[in-house]
Amino acid sequence: MSLNRRFFIKSAFASTVLPVFTGCSINPATDRASFTAFYSIKDEIELGKEEHPKILQNFGGIYNDTKLQSYVDSIGKSLVGHTEFLEYPYSFTILNTPIVNALALPAGRVYITRGLLTLANNEAEMAGVLGHELGHVNARHITERLSQGKLTKYGLMAIGLIGGAKVAPYMDVAQFGMAAYLKAFSRKQEFEADKLGVRYMSKAGYDSKAMVSFLETLKEHSALQARMMGLPAGSIDKFDFMSTHPRTVKRVEAAIKASGEHSSSSCVLARNEYLKRINHMAFGQSRGEGTIKDKKFIHSAMRFEFTVPAGFTIHNEADKVSAVHDNGSAIIFDVSERTKSYDVTSYLRKEWLENKPISHIEDYHIDGFDSSSAMSKGEMNNKKVDIRFFAIDGGEQTVFRFTQITPEHKTMAMAESLKASARSFRRISAEEAAKVKPARLYIRKTNYSDSIANLSKSLPFKDFNEDFFRVLNNMKPDERLEIGKTIKIIQ
Ligand SMILES: [Zn+2]
Structure with missing residues (x-):
């Protein structure tokens, strides 16, 4: 969560791009008919421009290190010359998030996370990821999916809310985690992206075996994450590269073979160069965004902390903190402003929930601050849910807010622990805040x-x-x- 307080995310791909019928055409990257109806190259470029700020908002923004950014950009650009669609305005951006992933928008905006760069061990491994994303772009996979209506449906996943309509955009994103961008590609699309990626990286001189070595690391990492979270072996976080780009070593090896790139001159790994470049890179959450420590979220710049109940996993996003439970419950925390000089109870009823039907209004003191909570009913993903809202007076016009969502049959069992979670909110002192130091990655012998x-x-x-x-x-x-x-x- 950054200091940027108010940002309402539009549903992904609620595009204003006017459709132009272009129908089936043979894609030069894949040599097959590609159904990209409704989207011309020009539309793709427009769409990329429109979606770019949403990606930044949802994945921690741009990582603030111009040297590292231009390094990644230069490697990306060295591959671009070997792609099929040279007319795309390609760009390469490091996202400031510990999430391990890479994604691309139609028309060549490619994103790679700081979390993924942390795990790579040489330039070729990074080039393999960028090449793979460029593969998706040139095979027009994202556009294909969009044309089939799948993406739009996913992005606009219906969440009907009785009351509290204002929180709906938050829940959409919290629950489905930018599903439109994070939906898994098909096995066939992955194979095509790998084949193209291998071609681009090999032509740029990189050893394509790095695609396999990095896949091993990504596999180990997602397996370790599951172990850390006490999840069964094989479960993969939906934000993870392994989940959005499902691949196996066997299939990647087959893609290398199928690419027809066997040149022995493509052997650059550039391990030392890469490690030198990522030396001193931030690790985990950055200071301005808050830190997750097990079940606790601490924001040292805004000086507060709270704890979520057992069973919840915290995700720190650009404009909010969300925590999700396996049983379908979710917590969303954010910071807002009162536009009028309401007390928190009036704010909750009149401004936040806009006089929608609510019940169980209770007033509290949380960490000495006036607070108010109320309940409402809603529907999420076609299931009935109870929603409890908490507004905590943050002084001046600031309001700290919790939205707690539970499937109806879980509300009773979860009630006490969720209330305790909201009541765990407290302001921290400057000394406590100073102790929270962002970690960094260092290279040494x-x-x-x-x-x-x-x-x-x-x-x-x-x-x-x-x-x-x-x-x-x-x-x-x-x-x-x-x-x-x-x-x-x-x-
Ligand atoms: Zn992929």
Whole structure:
């Protein structure tokens, strides 16, 4: 959550682009008929322009490091010359989020997250990801999906709310996590993107085997994430690259073969160059956005914290913090402003919920601040839900807000822990805030006194620190630490 307080996200792809019928045509990248009806190249460019700010808002904005940005851009541009659609206005952006993913919009806007850059171990691995995204762009997969009406339906997933219509856009995004961009591509589309990606990276001189090595790292990382969250093996976070780009080593190897690129001159890995570039890169959440510590969310710049109940997983997004439970419950926290000089109770009834039917209005003091809560009923994803709203007076015109959603049959069981969660909200002192330091990634050479146990001590994953260190450095579970090896550490 950034300091940018008010931002209402429009449903993804609620496009104002006027459709032009272009029908089926043979795509030069895939050599097959591609159903991209309604979207011409010009439309794609418009769509990209329109969706760009939404991507930034939902994925932490642009990572503020011009040197690293221009490095990634230069690698991306070195691949672009080998693509089929040279008329697209390509751009490459690092998103300031620890989420591990990469995505692209029609017409060549490619995004790669800071979280993904953290895991890569050489330039070729990054080039492989950019190449894969350029593959989706040139095969016009996103446009294809859009033309089939699938994306639009997903993006506009119906959430009918009885009362509190104003919170609907938040819930849409919180529950489905920018579903339109994060929907998994099909196996066939992944194969095409890999084949094209291999072609682009090989022509630019990179060793295409890096696609396989990085897939191994991504696989290990998503498996570790599942273990950390106590989820069954094989479950993948929906925000993760492995979920939106489902691939297997076998299929990527087949794509390398099918690409017909066997040139022995394509062998650049550029490990040292890459590691040098990502040295000092931010790790995890950044200071202006707040930090997640297990079940606690701390915003050191805005000076507050709160805790979510057991079973919830916190996601820090650009304009809000959301926490989702496996049983379909969700918590959304955000900061808003009172436009009138209401007290919190009037604000909640008249401004936030705009006189919609509510019940169970209760007034509290939370951390000494006037607070008010009320309940309403709604529908989410065709299921009946109860919604509890909390407004906490943040002084002047600021209001801190919790929206807690529970499936009807879970409301009773969840009520106490959710109330306690809202009541855990408290302002923190300047000293407490100063203690929350954003972590950074550093590159250094190992020496004789290093051990994996020591080097991974500063990681925030407790029992999983050593496992994470191995994933970070692409080390097998039984691999021993070599002296004099360049490694990544987090401090
Ligand atoms: Zn993909």
